[in-house]
Amino acid sequence: AVKRTPFIAGNWKMNLDHLQAIAFVQKLAWSLADAKHDFADAEVAVFPPFTDLRSVQTLVSADKLELAYGGQDVSAHDSGAYTGEISGAFLKALDAKYVIIGHSERRQYHGETDADINAKVLAAQRHDLVPVLCVGETAEDLEKHGASAVPVAQLRAALESVDASKEIVVAYEPVWAIGSGQAATPDQAQQVAAALRTVLVELLGEEAAQATRVLYGGSVKAANIASFLREPDVDGALVGGASLDIDEFSAIVRFKK
Numbered sequence: 615a616v617k618r619t620p621f622i623a624g625n626w627k628m629n630l631d632h633l634q635a636i637a638f639v640q641k642l643a644w645s646l647a648d649a650k651h652d653f654a655d656a657e658v659a660v661f662p663p664f665t666d667l668r669s670v671q672t673l674v675s676a677d678k679l680e681l682a683y684g685g686q687d688v689s690a691h692d693s694g695a696y697t698g699e700i701s702g703a704f705l706k707a708l709d710a711k712y713v714i715i716g717h718s719e720r721r722q723y724h725g726e727t728d729a730d731i732n733a734k735v736l737a738a739q740r741h742d743l744v745p746v747l748c749v750g751e752t753a754e755d756l757e758k759h760g761a762s763a764v765p766v767a768q769l770r771a772a773l774e775s776v777d778a779s780k781e782i783v784v785a786y787e788p789v790w791a792i793g794s795g796q797a798a799t800p801d802q803a804q805q806v807a808a809a810l811r812t813v814l815v816e817l818l819g820e821e822a823a824q825a826t827r828v829l830y831g832g833s834v835k836a837a838n839i840a841s842f843l844r845e846p847d848v849d850g851a852l853v854g855g856a857s858l859d860i861d862e863f864s865a866i867v868r869f870k871k
């Protein structure tokens with residue numbers, strides 16, 4: 615079997631300005647240094663607001679931190695008359711490696727459709743950013759269609775015409791578990807992650823599908839991270855609320871299987 619490096623990603627959402635971001639990353643640097651000789655071989659990334667990225671870049675490059683970062687969204691367009699939008703080229707120019715695409719809050723509050731999300735995934739690929747594609751069902755979807763149907767449909771739509779030779783990360787985030795304190799069970803997460811991987815085989819081919827990291831997101835905290843990471847198809851976590859608390863996020867980063 616392929617070894618997939620565990621991935622712990624912190625989605626700050628609309629929290630922490632650039633000064634707070636600097637303070638946070640400085641503290642996180644200590645935990646990362648610790649994590650290295652103590653524990654896991656996880657890759658860690660943070661997703662700050664756009665206005666923080668330049669500060670995060672400066673710290674990461676000055677202190678040579680092993681910390682990746684990315685945007686929480688990206689424009690489907692490369693440049694031009696799109697007021698308020700951020701090009702993938704700008705993220706790349708700040709050495710961002712990743713970009714979150716299709717977060718349920720974007721789908722819900724900004725009306726992003728599967729077609730919009732597909733266009734953003736393609737834009738990320740054009741700029742050599744790794745999309746962290748979020749999929750997940752609402753409580754209503756879960757009741758009507760079961761857990762996998764909606765995430766699988768979202769995955770198919772989002773990955774139409776993608777370049778299978780480029781890295782993609784998929785985050786399974788049941789909407790009912792986000793910010794609710796009610797995480798999915800590890801078994802639920804595993805079942806959907808496995809269903810997503812089956813579709814990835816079809817869409818990207820066996821090799822790329824086995825190399826693709828599938829994350830779980832939704833009320834992940836220090837107390838439950840290890841139980842998710844023990845599942846064979848769950849390769850990490852996308853963490854919202856708990857990524858803003860330095861002690862909690864440090865403990866998550868240092869998870870022990």
Ligand code: PEP
Pocket residue numbers: 625787791792793794795831832833834852853854855856
């Ligand atoms: C998220 O919004 O991506 C998320 C997983 O949030 P939380 O961890 O707060 O549930």
